[in-house]
Amino acid sequence: MNLKIEFAENLVSLSLIRQKNIPCLCRVSGSPFEVVFQSPLQDVVGVVDGWDRKLLEERAVVGAGGSFTHYKHGMVTLSEIQMGLYNIIDLSFFYSDYGWCPILIGGVYAPPGNFLDDEREDTIGRL
Numbered sequence: 001m002n003l004k005i006e007f008a009e010n011l012v013s014l015s016l017i018r019q020k021n022i023p024c025l026c027r028v029s030g031s032p033f034e035v036v037f038q039s040p041l042q043d044v045v046g047v048v049d050g051w052d053r054k055l056l057e058e059r060a061v062v063g064a065g066g067s068f069t070h071y072k073h074g075m076v077t078l079s080e081i082q083m084g085l086y087n088i089i090d091l092s093f094f095y096s097d098y099g100w101c102p103i104l105i106g107g108v109y110a111p112p113g114n115f116l117d118d119e120r121e122d123t124i125g126r127l
Contacts, residue, residue, distance in 0.1 A: 001048055001049070001050045001051045001087075001088040001091070001104060002048065002049050002050050002081065002085055002086065002087055002088065003035055003046045003047070003048055003076075003078060003085070003086045003087075003088055004046055004047050004048075004049060004084060004085055005035070005044060005045070005046025005047075005084065005086065006044065006046075006084050007042065007044060008042060008044075012041075012042060013042065016037075016041060016042070017078050017080060017086065019077075020077045020090070021075040021076070021077055021090065021092075022037070022041070022075065022076050022077065022078070023037075023041070023073070023074075023075060024036060024037055024038075024073075024074050024075065024076050025037075025038065025071075025072070025073055025074065026070060026071075026072050026073075026074040026091075026093055027068050027070070027071050028056070028068055028069050028070035028071075029067055029068050029069065032047055033047065033048040033051055033056075034046065034047055034048070035047075035048060035074070035076060046086075048088065055109050056070075056103060057069075058112035058113065059101055059102065059103045059109065059110055059112055059113050060072070060093045060095075060101050060103060060113070061095060061098070061101075061113075061115050070093065072093040072094055072095065073093070073094045074091060074092055074093045074094065075090070075091070075092050075094075075100070076088060076090065076091050077089040077090040077091075087107060088104055088107070089104070089106065089107050090102070090104055090105055090106070091103040091104040098113070098115065101113050
């Protein structure tokens with residue numbers, strides 16, 4: 001996965017892209033997958049390419065209602081390919097009921113998540 005984003009050319013940006021696990025907001029809709037950096041970081045939005053919806057959804061639970069299938073706080077680690085294009089090395093989404101769900105680790109998809117509670121019996125529709 002790659003991130004297309006235009007950071008301002010300054011020391012803050014240079015320092016930011018060298019960090020691991022940069023806080024961000026991840027927004028996935030029908031096709032675009034956006035990574036948003038907000039205050040206290042620079043306010044800038046980038047678009048992810050080279051991603052697979054099926055593989056993403058095996059690692060991140062889909063939400064309901066609204067414009068986005070995923071609208072989650074995340075952490076991302078980047079490696080510059082060229083100006084304005086970065087390889088996504090690590091990416092995780094945060095869920096209040098699952099904690100951090102890794103999407104990418106070391107540039108490859110993490111193992112799929114186990115979002116079903118196997119310990120709890122399904123009692124829906126049973127009285």
